[in-house]
Amino acid sequence: MIPSGIPRLDSFLGGGIPKGKTIMYLIQPEVEGEIFGMQTLYKNLEEGRKGVFITTKSDPQIIKENFEKYGWDISKYGDKLIFVDAYSSLIGSESDAQYLIKNPNDINSYDCIIKEIVEESEAIVTFGSLSSIIDLCGDDAIKHVEEWNKMFNANNAIGVYNFTNWPYSEEVKTKLNEIMNAVIRVGGIGERVILGQYYGILKADWLEKAKGNVMFKIAEPGGVKAVIPKILVTGPFNAGKSTFVRSLSTRSVSVDRMGTTVALDKGHIEYEDITADIFGTPGQERFDPILKFIANEAMGVFLIIDSTKPESFPRAKSMLEKTRAKGLPLIVVANKQDIKNALSIE
Known part of the structure; x- marks a missing residue:
C-alpha cells in the first residue's frame, strides 16, 4: 500500500x-481540486518514491511554484521528481523539462514516454489534468489511458489522475x-x-464496500485539510x-462577566490534518430560546456535566x-x- 496523502482517505481505502x-x-468544475493529485504525489516523494508529474495546462515552472505555495519543497528531491511537459509545445515555448511531448494533440506522442518512465521504476505517475488530454x-x-493503466499494473506503478467533470458524454464518463x-x-x-467542499469514495475495487465523505x-x-x-459544547x-x-x-475567545459566560465561547482546533471550530453555549435558562440556532449545522456535541452536582443532570439532558x-x-x-465528592465515571 502507498499513501494517498489526503486526510482520512487512506483509512477509507x-x-x-x-x-x-x-x-x-x-x-467538480467549481471546486479547486487539482491539488489532490499534487498532494498524493508529494506525500510519496516524502516517503522516498519516484514521482512523475505530467502537465498539460501550464508550464512546469508554474507547477513548481504551486508546490511551493502549499509549503512543499520539491527541490530537495532532485531526480526523484520528473516533469513531463505537454504544454510548452502548444504555445511554441522552449522547455527545460526532462521529457517534452512534442505534439500534445496526438495521443500517440504520450505513449512511448509513459512506457519508458514506468518501466524504469515503480513510479507514482500523476496527470495534472486528464480532462485536458481528452x-x-x-x-x-x-x-490509451486504459493501456497506460495496464502498464502501471504490470510494473507495480501507481497512476493518479485529476479529471475535471466537465459536461462530457456519458459514454466518456462511464468508460x-x-x-x-x-x-x-x-x-x-x-x-x-x-458553501463547502468535500471528497468521498465513489469506487475502490479492492474494497468490498467503499464509503466515507470528508x-x-x-x-x-x-x-x-x-x-x-x-462542534457544539453545551451543558448546565x-x-x-x-x-x-x-x-x-489552539486559539479561543469567550466573553465573561463575573466569571460566567454571557455570550458564546468560540475555539479552533488543529490536530494533524484536521481542523474544527468549537462553539460553547451559555448555560443559563434565559438563553434557552437561542440554543437551537447556536446548534444549527453542528457535526458533533460535547455535553459538559459537573460531576459534583448530580442534581444538574436533568438540566443537561434538557439542554441537549x-x-x-x-x-x-x-x-x-x-x-x-x-474535586471531593465527585461521582465516578461508572
Whole structure:
C-alpha cells in the first residue's frame, strides 16, 4: 500500500492504494481540486518514491511554484521528481523539462514516454489534468489511458489522475469509471454559491464496500485539510464549558462577566490534518430560546456535566434536547473529577 496523502482517505481505502492500481480524482468544475493529485504525489516523494508529474495546462515552472505555495519543497528531491511537459509545445515555448511531448494533440506522442518512465521504476505517475488530454486528443485518448493503466499494473506503478467533470458524454464518463481502480469525488456543497467542499469514495475495487465523505478546505501552506465545520459544547451553568473550550483549542475567545459566560465561547482546533471550530453555549435558562440556532449545522456535541452536582443532570439532558442535537455524535464530559465528592465515571 502507498499513501494517498489526503486526510482520512487512506483509512477509507483500507490503508492506502495498492501498488499497480490507479486512482482518479473526479473534480467538480467549481471546486479547486487539482491539488489532490499534487498532494498524493508529494506525500510519496516524502516517503522516498519516484514521482512523475505530467502537465498539460501550464508550464512546469508554474507547477513548481504551486508546490511551493502549499509549503512543499520539491527541490530537495532532485531526480526523484520528473516533469513531463505537454504544454510548452502548444504555445511554441522552449522547455527545460526532462521529457517534452512534442505534439500534445496526438495521443500517440504520450505513449512511448509513459512506457519508458514506468518501466524504469515503480513510479507514482500523476496527470495534472486528464480532462485536458481528452480535450486535446479527443475521446480516443481513453483507449490509451486504459493501456497506460495496464502498464502501471504490470510494473507495480501507481497512476493518479485529476479529471475535471466537465459536461462530457456519458459514454466518456462511464468508460473512465470502468478503467480506473478507484474514483474519488471532489465536490462542492451548494448550487450557485459553493458553501463547502468535500471528497468521498465513489469506487475502490479492492474494497468490498467503499464509503466515507470528508469536508475539507485548502490551506496555504498545508494543502488539503479535513474540516469539521462546527462542534457544539453545551451543558448546565457553571459546569466548566469555557474552561473546556480553552483547554481543547489552539486559539479561543469567550466573553465573561463575573466569571460566567454571557455570550458564546468560540475555539479552533488543529490536530494533524484536521481542523474544527468549537462553539460553547451559555448555560443559563434565559438563553434557552437561542440554543437551537447556536446548534444549527453542528457535526458533533460535547455535553459538559459537573460531576459534583448530580442534581444538574436533568438540566443537561434538557439542554441537549433543546439544541436538537440528538442523533449527532455525542461525548459526555464528566468534569471536575478532581474535586471531593465527585461521582465516578461508572
